[in-house]
Amino acid sequence: MPLKVNMQDLVRNEVVFKGILPVRELEIDGLDAVIHANHDLNYDFTVQKIEKKLILNGNLHIELDCQCVKCLKSFVYKIDLPDWYLALELEGEDCVNIVNDFVDLTPYIREDILLNFPMHPVCEPGCKGIPGIVTDDTAESGNRPEPFNPVWSVLDKLKFE
Secondary structure, X not given: OOOEXXXXXXXXXXXXXXEEEOHHHHOOOOOEOOEEOOOOEEEEEEEEEEOOEXXXXXXXXXXXXXXOOOOOOXXXXXXXXXXXXEEEEOOOOOOOOEEOOEEEOHHHHHHHHHHOOOOOOOOOOOOXXXXXXXXXXXHHOOOOOOOOOHHHHHHHHOOOO
16 A cells, blocks of 8 residues: 555644555566565655645665675665655645645655665675676776687787788
8 A cells, every 4th residue: 555645634733654565565676687675665754744845754764685796696785764854845847746635655755765776786895706707896907817719819810011
């Protein structure tokens, strides 16, 4: 069930959201071959209406099952947003969609989670990758082995004058 706030409730007071949102509601799994969203989102935040904005403030936490792009080892990547803050416009060009006095907050939470996905998940900062395989790290240090291709070795015998 998506996270929705009733605009009538916000007239009187702030609304507190605390709980677990099933990951399927976020629709974030399958967006990357090495990142899998198999764990639910833990949330704890408040929503206030201040002038012509909705202000969301609290924390979000989700764990992602990742595969290291260097060594292919599986590991868990934690997204912790302890001081999460979001301002949503109620009027204007970028305003939220209000349907029957409800605003669905799920797409905005989804966006903030996606913005915190790792670009290239690595199991640990010093990961050397798979032994014997050339990585960017070994290429930069000058340890890159020269590839041998017999087709091009014929060109080495050419003499230009």
